Amino acid sequence: MARAVTTQHKTIATVAAWIVALLIFFPILYTIITSFKSEQEAIQGFALIPSGTTESYSEVQAQSGYFKFFLNSVILSVGSTVLALIIAVPAAWSMAFSPTKRTKDILMWMLSTKMMPAVAVLFPIYLIFRDTGLLDSRIGLTVMLMLINLPIVVWMLYTYFREIPVEILEAARMDGASLWNEIIYVLTPMAVPGIASTMLLNIILAWNEAFWTIRLTTTEAAPLTAFISSFSSPQGLFWAKLSAASTLAIAPILIMGWFSQKQLVRGLTFGAVK
Amino acid sequence: MATQQTRSLARFMMAPSVILLFVWMIVPLVFTLWFSFLQYNPLNPIRDGFVWFANYKLFYSNPAFLQSILNTLTIVVSVLVITVIGGILLALLLDQPIWGQGFVRILVISPFFVMPPVAALVWKNMIMHPQYGVFADIARFFGANPIDWFGQHPLTAVILIVAWQWLPFATLILLTSLQSLDGEQKEAAEMDGAGFLSRFWYLTLPHMSRAITVVILIQTIFLLSVYAEILVTTNGGPGYASTNLPFLVYQKALLEFKIGQASAGGVIAVILANIVAFFVMRAVGKNLDK
Numbered sequence: 292m293a294r295a296v297t298t299q300h301k302t303i304a305t306v307a308a309w310i311v312a313l314l315i316f317f318p319i320l321y322t323i324i325t326s327f328k329s330e331q332e333a334i335q336g337f338a339l340i341p342s343g344t345t346e347s348y349s350e351v352q353a354q355s356g357y358f359k360f361f362l363n364s365v366i367l368s369v370g371s372t373v374l375a376l377i378i379a380v381p382a383a384w385s386m387a388f389s390p391t392k393r394t395k396d397i398l399m400w401m402l403s404t405k406m407m408p409a410v411a412v413l414f415p416i417y418l419i420f421r422d423t424g425l426l427d428s429r430i431g432l433t434v435m436l437m438l439i440n441l442p443i444v445v446w447m448l449y450t451y452f453r454e455i456p457v458e459i460l461e462a463a464r465m466d467g468a469s470l471w472n473e474i475i476y477v478l479t480p481m482a483v484p485g486i487a488s489t490m491l492l493n494i495i496l497a498w499n500e501a502f503w504t505i506r507l508t509t510t511e512a513a514p515l516t517a518f519i520s521s522f523s524s525p526q527g528l529f530w531a532k533l534s535a536a537s538t539l540a541i542a543p544i545l546i547m548g549w550f551s552q553k554q555l556v557r558g559l560t561f562g563a564v565k
Numbered sequence: 566m567a568t569q570q571t572r573s574l575a576r577f578m579m580a581p582s583v584i585l586l587f588v589w590m591i592v593p594l595v596f597t598l599w600f601s602f603l604q605y606n607p608l609n610p611i612r613d614g615f616v617w618f619a620n621y622k623l624f625y626s627n628p629a630f631l632q633s634i635l636n637t638l639t640i641v642v643s644v645l646v647i648t649v650i651g652g653i654l655l656a657l658l659l660d661q662p663i664w665g666q667g668f669v670r671i672l673v674i675s676p677f678f679v680m681p682p683v684a685a686l687v688w689k690n691m692i693m694h695p696q697y698g699v700f701a702d703i704a705r706f707f708g709a710n711p712i713d714w715f716g717q718h719p720l721t722a723v724i725l726i727v728a729w730q731w732l733p734f735a736t737l738i739l740l741t742s743l744q745s746l747d748g749e750q751k752e753a754a755e756m757d758g759a760g761f762l763s764r765f766w767y768l769t770l771p772h773m774s775r776a777i778t779v780v781i782l783i784q785t786i787f788l789l790s791v792y793a794e795i796l797v798t799t800n801g802g803p804g805y806a807s808t809n810l811p812f813l814v815y816q817k818a819l820l821e822f823k824i825g826q827a828s829a830g831g832v833i834a835v836i837l838a839n840i841v842a843f844f845v846m847r848a849v850g851k852n853l854d855k
């Protein structure tokens with residue numbers, strides 16, 4: 292009897308959850324569907340079955356050189372994340388393993404820099420970029436994205452490193468491991484998962500950053516965020532192409548995102564919710 | 566232990582991060598603060614000069630400035646209400662035993678990974694378009710007139726889009742918190758005959774309160790600076806109907822080159838963000854002590 296009630300309960304919950312989930316996912320699903328329609332089909336009213344043409348995909352590449360923007364997105368997001376890791380790993384390391392009285396204050400201060408609204412520094416940054424020739428350059432934007440994400444990177448690494456038990460280090464030292472051996476054989480294997488998750492989340496954040504990437508680029512360094520925004524100007528109804536470009540822009544990050552749900556919670560709440 | 570050596574090594578390892586962030590935070594901000602007291606227009610430099618607080622006075626004499634602040638707050642509060650209440654309900658639902666839970670979670674979390682320009686354009690063209698959008702199709706199906714979202718309810722449209730982007734974030738964090746609730750406590754409450762509502766009110770909600778606080782605070786930081794969603798949908802209009810503070814600053818700085826006014830807007834944005842930041846820091850700081 293009790294079992295029957297549970298099954299019934301589970302069925303209702305399942306149906307409800309699937310309906311809500313599909314509704315939430317619908318705009319993405321519909322974009323993917325529309326990307327396989329022709330332009331005429333796309334504005335002919337609601338239809339869930341596309342004709343399956345891939346002409347929009349080839350046209351997006353042919354007309355606008357889609358691949359260049361995609362490449363810029365990869366270079367900017369991966370580049371800024373790697374740069375941030377190089378700078379942040381030593382900092383997080385020393386804060387986790389030899390904390391001082393001021394460690395907490397420094398961490399909080401770093402977090403506070405993340406709270407500064409971008410618009411507040413829009414014009415000064417624009418001036419600096421213009422006068423140093425960094426406007427529309429990949430280097431300038433990589434540094435910019437690195438700075439934006441640096442606080443999150445330090446924080447995430449710090450929360451991961453802090454979970455590495457110090458006793459293991461001491462045991463290794465007792466066994467006569469040199470500092471170098473200690474780093475290579477003991478610390479690195481334990482730190483790699485944390486570094487990898489930090490990297491994943493920050494690539495996602497940098498990929499989707501849509502203020503500086505739009506304002507500080509024009510053509511050469513423009514990533515997908517800037518490319519997609521250019522579709523907002525009224526140039527007719529190119530929905531199939533817009534959908535194809537959108538699908539390509541979000542697909543890689545969507546898949547990465549699915550794998551990083553847990554890290555996402557931790558990274559975006561600064562370790563406050565695990 | 567060579568404490569002196571360790572300490573200087575630690576300082577050396579921290580230096581690059583600290584110096585970079587310090588320069589990044591202070592230098593541009595000082596510029597902005599200085600500009601905010603100037604009449605400064607690169608296109609029309611004749612009247613440039615120090616004007617004290619004239620740029621700030623615009624915030625209660627010029628309707629556009631006041632409206633941009635009101636719009637900013639409307640966006641923040643509405644999206645928070647939608648995502649927190651929606652997030653709690655969704656988290657409760659997804660916490661039930663269901664078939665295909667992993668897949669459902671993936672579907673629900675997905676909008677968060679969609680870059681803002683894509684989210685905004687998809688909603689603008691394929692969902693909310695007054696002629697060809699899905700909403701218009703639905704309205705016609707029921708014999709109603711399609712709504713011209715961006716012409717008549719521009720701010721509501723922006724709020725809906727932004728809420729769609731942030732609902733997954735709230736849901737994911739609240740669900741994570743919900744799953745850490747002690748199962749034994751729940752069972753005990755059930756055995757004592759507590760109904761669903763009283764269990765929710767006296768057990769689940771207090772347990773989630775911390776996560777709810779975190780969701781509210783972190784979302785507020787991001788919601789205060791909504792930008793791309795407005796840029797690609799309404800472009801701030803009609804008039805200033807959907808212009809928020811970041812968008813106004815962008816317009817003044819990079820379209821009209823009224824740098825002084827834009828900078829004053831930037832300073833106001835910093836003050837708004839700082840009020841929120843104060844509470845965020847307290848919430849996160851408490852966690853560090855544990």
